[in-house]
Amino acid sequence: MKAIMVGFGQVGRSLRTLLQGRAKELGVEVEIEAVVTRRGIMIGDGEEFRKTRDGTAMDALNLIGPDLVIDVSSANYQTGEPSLSLYIEALRRGVHVVTSNKAPLALKFWEIMDTSRRHGGKLGFQATVMSGVPSVNLIxxxxxxxxxxxRGILNGTTNYILSKMYQGLSYEEALKEAxxxxxxESNPEHDVNGFDAAAKLVxxxxxxxxxxxxINSVHFKGIKELSQERIIALKRQGKKVKLVAEAYGNSLTVEPREIGPEDPLYNIDGVTNALHIxxxxxxxxxxxxxxGPLNAAFGVFSDIVLMSKGLY
Ligand code: 80F
Structure with missing residues (x-):
């Protein structure tokens, strides 16, 4: 498969390693023909990004005519662009799209999904929720x-921060570690204000x-207003605070909840997430x-392998 890859950050680099290391042994041939970042286009593949020419992901789509678009670029929750237009155009042409970028799907899920179903380009988005742990692909x-x-814990960063604050670290120290x-996220505000979990819930x-x-359908609240004193006081009562995401009927919520040991989410600590269906x-x-970059990359990788084997 001829592919273009949009984004060459932590996830993009890990994905490249996975593709080089284990795609062939699975009988999957993926050639990265171009890489696109904010800086422009690199024709071909390489350890480091070296700009060959100016241009956007859409330019690369037109230039290369790939079979597969891989999107591992940062999320733009304002408009979903440039990824949103890229998916629509690629899927319309029957080109497959595999993505770890939540924003376009959190904004225009059905527009993208319907385009895929109508025109035959397949859409893989396992990595958008719980990275490499089957969530989308479990469904x-x-x-x-x-x-x-x-119902679940869908953001690794905030669960990591809350777990570390429970152990006595300050919010700032824990965020820095995460x-x-x-x-x-490249803008960590999206993690701590509940936006990232809300996008995943959508x-x-x-x-x-x-x-x-x-994304506007979700009532969401983040963890920034939680003080360490509160977390420690709850600990003495045998409780923890978790950022819980829940979809039931028409209600979609993400908010910090005080839970006790009887709740199955009580023991989900650190970067670990949980999803209960x-x-x-x-x-x-x-x-x-x-x-985690490798985990998110594995979500993308698993989609590429399953797709290329015609398993969805
Ligand atoms: P990083 O900032 O390292 O790289 C982003 C890349 O995108 C850069 O190369 C940049 O140039 C490029 N880019 C940005 N805008 C562009 C544009 N307009 N055109 C072309 N290129 C553009 O980001 P990561 O960490 O590599 O993440 C990439 C994507 O994967 C993002 O959309 C993430 O949201 C997504 N992702 C990342 C995860 C992670 O663990 C996990 C799953 C998805 O639960 C949590 O705590 C979540 N924060 C993690 S979710 N890194």
Whole structure:
């Protein structure tokens, strides 16, 4: 498959390593024909980005005519651009899109999904929610299940910060660590104000519950107003604060909740995320690392492999 890759940050670099290291052994051939960043276009592939020419992702799509667009660029929650237009155009042409960028899907999920279904370009977005831990793709492999409720911890950075504050670190120290580990968004405000978890909840609610939601449908609140004193006081009462995302009926919420040991989310600490799905047939919980460059890259990689093998 001829691919263009948009974004060459932490996730992009890890993805390149995964593709080089283990795609061939799986019988998957992916040639990165161009890389696009804010700085312009690099024709071909390389360890480091070296600009070959000016241009945008759309220019690269036109120039290369790829089979696959990989989007590992930063999220733009204002407009979803330039990724949103890129997906629509690529999918219309029957070009597949695999992405870890939540913004276009949190803003225009059904426009993108309908374009994919109408024109045949496939859309892989496992990495947008819980990185490499099956969430979107878990729902994908349970066709026909009537999901009634989704509840979980969907942001690695805030769960990491809350866990560290519980152990006595300050908010600032914990955020700094989360940034150094590559968990936080390029604008960490999006993590700590609940925006990132809200975007993920929109994607799951649309895909799993068939909601017609966008980021404005979510009542969300972040963790910035929580003081360490409060977290420590709750600890003495045997409680923890978790940023809980929940979709049920038409209600989509992300907010800090005080929970006790009886709640299955109580023991989900650090960068670990958890997703609990209730349905007419079964209850399912999946637990695993929600963030990290290699984990997010693995989510993208798994989509590429499954797609190239015609498994969806
Ligand atoms: P990083 O900032 O390292 O790289 C972004 C790249 O995008 C840069 O190369 C930049 O030049 C390029 N770019 C930005 N705007 C562009 C434009 N207009 N045109 C072309 N290129 C452009 O970002 P990361 O860490 O590599 O992340 C890439 C994407 O993966 C982002 O959309 C993330 O939201 C997404 N992602 C990252 C995750 C992670 O762990 C996890 C899953 C998705 O739960 C949490 O705590 C979440 N913060 C992690 S989610 N890094």
């Amino acid at each position: 994908r492999v349970m066709p026909g299940l009537k999901i009634t409720r989704i 940034q150094e580990l590559g968990y936080a 994607i799951l609610a649309n895909y799993g519950l068939g909601s017609r939601a966008n 209730s349905s007419d047939v079964q209850e399912i919980t999946v637990i695993g690392p929600g963030a």
